[in-house]
Amino acid sequence: xxxxxxxxxxxxxxxxxxxxxxxxxxxxxxxxxxxxxxxxxxxxxxxxxxxxxxxxxxxxxxxxxxxxxxxxxxxxxxxxxxxxxxxxxxxxxxxxxxxxxxxxxxxxxxxxxxxxxxxxxxxxxxxxxxxxxxxxxxxxxxxxxxxxxxxxxxxxxxxxxxxxxxxxxxxxxxxxxxxxxxxxxxxxxxxxxxxxxxxxxxxxxxxxxxxxxxxxxxxxxxxxxxxxxxxxxxxxxxxxxxxxxxxxxxxxxxxxxxxxxxxxxxxxxxxxxxxxxxxxxxxxxxxxxxxxxxxxxxxxxxxxxxxxxxxxxxxxxxxxxxxxxxxxxxxxxxxxxxxxxxxxxxxxxxxxxxxxxxxxxxxxxxxxxxxxx
Amino acid sequence: xxxxxxxxxxxxxxxxxxxxxxxxxxxxxxxxxxxxxxxxxxxxxxxxxxxxxxxxxxxxxxxxxxxxxxxxxxxxxxxxxxxxxxxxxxxxxxxxxxxxxxxxxxxxxxxxxxxxxxxxxxxxxxxxxxxxxxxxxxxxxxxxxxxxxxxxxxxxxxxxxxxxxxxxxxxxxxxxxxxxxxxxxxxxxxxxxxxxxxxxxxxxxxxxxxxxxxxxxxxxxxxxxxxxxxxxxxxxxxxxxxxx
Numbered sequence: 001x002x003x004x005x006x007x008x009x010x011x012x013x014x015x016x017x018x019x020x021x022x023x024x025x026x027x028x029x030x031x032x033x034x035x036x037x038x039x040x041x042x043x044x045x046x047x048x049x050x051x052x053x054x055x056x057x058x059x060x061x062x063x064x065x066x067x068x069x070x071x072x073x074x075x076x077x078x079x080x081x082x083x084x085x086x087x088x089x090x091x092x093x094x095x096x097x098x099x100x101x102x103x104x105x106x107x108x109x110x111x112x113x114x115x116x117x118x119x120x121x122x123x124x125x126x127x128x129x130x131x132x133x134x135x136x137x138x139x140x141x142x143x144x145x146x147x148x149x150x151x152x153x154x155x156x157x158x159x160x161x162x163x164x165x166x167x168x169x170x171x172x173x174x175x176x177x178x179x180x181x182x183x184x185x186x187x188x189x190x191x192x193x194x195x196x197x198x199x200x201x202x203x204x205x206x207x208x209x210x211x212x213x214x215x216x217x218x219x220x221x222x223x224x225x226x227x228x229x230x231x232x233x234x235x236x237x238x239x240x241x242x243x244x245x246x247x248x249x250x251x252x253x254x255x256x257x258x259x260x261x262x263x264x265x266x267x268x269x270x271x272x273x274x275x276x277x278x279x280x281x282x283x284x285x286x287x288x289x290x291x292x293x294x295x296x297x298x299x300x301x302x303x304x305x306x307x308x309x310x311x312x313x314x315x316x317x318x319x320x321x322x323x324x325x326x327x328x329x330x331x332x333x334x335x336x337x338x339x340x341x342x343x344x345x346x347x348x349x350x351x352x353x354x355x356x357x358x359x360x361x362x363x364x365x366x367x368x369x370x371x372x373x
Numbered sequence: 374x375x376x377x378x379x380x381x382x383x384x385x386x387x388x389x390x391x392x393x394x395x396x397x398x399x400x401x402x403x404x405x406x407x408x409x410x411x412x413x414x415x416x417x418x419x420x421x422x423x424x425x426x427x428x429x430x431x432x433x434x435x436x437x438x439x440x441x442x443x444x445x446x447x448x449x450x451x452x453x454x455x456x457x458x459x460x461x462x463x464x465x466x467x468x469x470x471x472x473x474x475x476x477x478x479x480x481x482x483x484x485x486x487x488x489x490x491x492x493x494x495x496x497x498x499x500x501x502x503x504x505x506x507x508x509x510x511x512x513x514x515x516x517x518x519x520x521x522x523x524x525x526x527x528x529x530x531x532x533x534x535x536x537x538x539x540x541x542x543x544x545x546x547x548x549x550x551x552x553x554x555x556x557x558x559x560x561x562x563x564x565x566x567x568x569x570x571x572x573x574x575x576x577x578x579x580x581x582x583x584x585x586x587x588x589x590x591x592x593x594x595x596x597x598x599x600x601x602x603x604x605x606x607x608x609x610x611x612x613x614x615x616x617x
Contacts, residue, residue, distance in 0.1 A: 014467050212463065213477075
């Protein structure tokens with residue numbers, strides 16, 4: 001026990017003396033929360049919409065005016081040729097083009113129908129899809145009002161008989177992407193801190209040669225490895241707290257669930273991450289090797305975790321892989337606890353999976369670390 | 374040297390890495406309190422042997438007893454009774470002089486009080502008290518090595534293993550380093566030292582010379598010089614390594 005304290009004392013001293021690492025430990029949660037949550041937003045805003053109005057009628061102006069002032073679009077109205085408009089699409093000055101051909105109003109009143117065209121730059125499929133559907137919805141709405149006016153039917157009666165759907169979004173009523181992103185970003189934060197710091201630490205002693213001196217002492221293996229893990233557990237939990245506090249103050253992210261449940265899950269998760277870092281550093285001999293392998297695991301698990309895309313829409317094999325993806329389990333638990341107020345019972349399966357993975361990785365790391373060759 | 378108590382007893386030590394034989398049936402004894410020089414060209418197998426004796430490496434075959442413990446099964450007991458200083462520098466650069474001493478002292482189970490008292494004595498003796506709170510990285514190499522040696526014997530081990538301890542150090546510092554070694558030997562610590570410097574070989578009580586994984590000669594420096602009809606250890610070393 002005293003040996004563990006002596007090792008911890010040494011590790012903390014070294015961490016706090018590291019002039020490069022220390023600022024990162026404090027700055028990383030703040031920067032990640034601000035930049036990632038603000039910039040890496042999932043909301044669709046500021047789509048560049050170009051309306052080519054060749055009709056210049058009351059109706060076409062009416063349609064155009066519906067898009068001005070919409071929070072989704074930066075609208076530009078012009079009378080340019082189709083060719084020029086496509087040029088704009090090509091040079092990325094427009095994401096969407098709405099063509100209103102000449103005689104649109106004439107066709108509408110004379111023939112009872114008129115055709116307009118929406119062209120979308122679908123390089124970003126999400127922007128194209130959502131933008132197109134908002135534009136067509138807006139036009140249909142306009143059309144309905146037009147019909148009602150034309151038939152001189154009193155406003156409400158025509159609509160009353162239509163079937164309508166109302167909806168409520170549970171747990172995130174305003175579809176605020178920040179609420180969704182914050183638990184994810186916190187997960188990434190804890191992962192990066194835990195994986196890289198613990199991974200680099202042991203292998204650094206290998207590079208410097210101090211590990212030889214340690215191995216020739218009667219130091220206990222478990223005390224040495226625990227001394228390597230505990231500091232980073234503390235730092236990661238501290239960063240989690242800092243990030244959460246920042247999220248609460250800055251974005252008012254909901255913290256519905258019990259904070260102690262969240263910390264319990266975080267400790268189980270960190271056991272996995274730190275053990276993985278330790279394992280990587282026992283099988284590597286340079287910090288480069290650790291960096292590269294750790295990066296590999298982090299990217300794969302992160303992309304599959306459901307941070308950016310819902311895991312439910314992944315193919316079956318990916319969902320199978322996700323059963324052993326610790327990031328996916330922890331991120332789901334974080335969202336459940338923070339947004340839905342899930343209790344320990346609700347996240348019990350995640351807890352056991354994380355603990356199980358952690359124990360397996362830790363045992364492997366201890367087994368792999370040998371004081372003699 | 375009258376007591377002749379054996380503290381390291383090696384009989385037919387063999388270490389193989391795949392098909393390469395690094396140590397080929399080494400047999401030798403080291404007596405308590407002596408300074409035992411372990412010489413050989415680069416790649417002769419010195420470091421392999423020293424790592425086995427320290428419990429850092431497992432031997433392939435042989436009977437090896439270090440401080441009364443078996444090098445196959447009792448490496449942790451061996452480690453409690455030895456000190457080690459390698460050619461790769463072993464103190465922590467980002468800890469101070471006092472912190473390094475306290476860390477290693479603590480690992481060997483010394484009490485806080487004992488560490489504090491012995492640190493005072495040690496630093497006074499080295500005339501180094503003013504540098505107590507300096508980071509190791511700020512010290513010149515010679516000082517680092519003297520400190521590393523002092524740390525290696527801080528817990529008063531029975532044997533200290535020194536693997537090329539004076540590499541890259543100027544002659545004056547080397548001389549004062551050897552004063553520390555003599556002092557440790559006088560205090561009853563057995564010193565097992567590998568070196569490239571033949572003048573240092575003269576300082577040892579007995580010297581063994583390794584060639585290609587085997588011990589080619591083992592005697593006092595005087596005995597070796599007589600046997601090989603040489604004026605100094607340099608000549609002895611050249612004659613032995615070239616003849617074989």
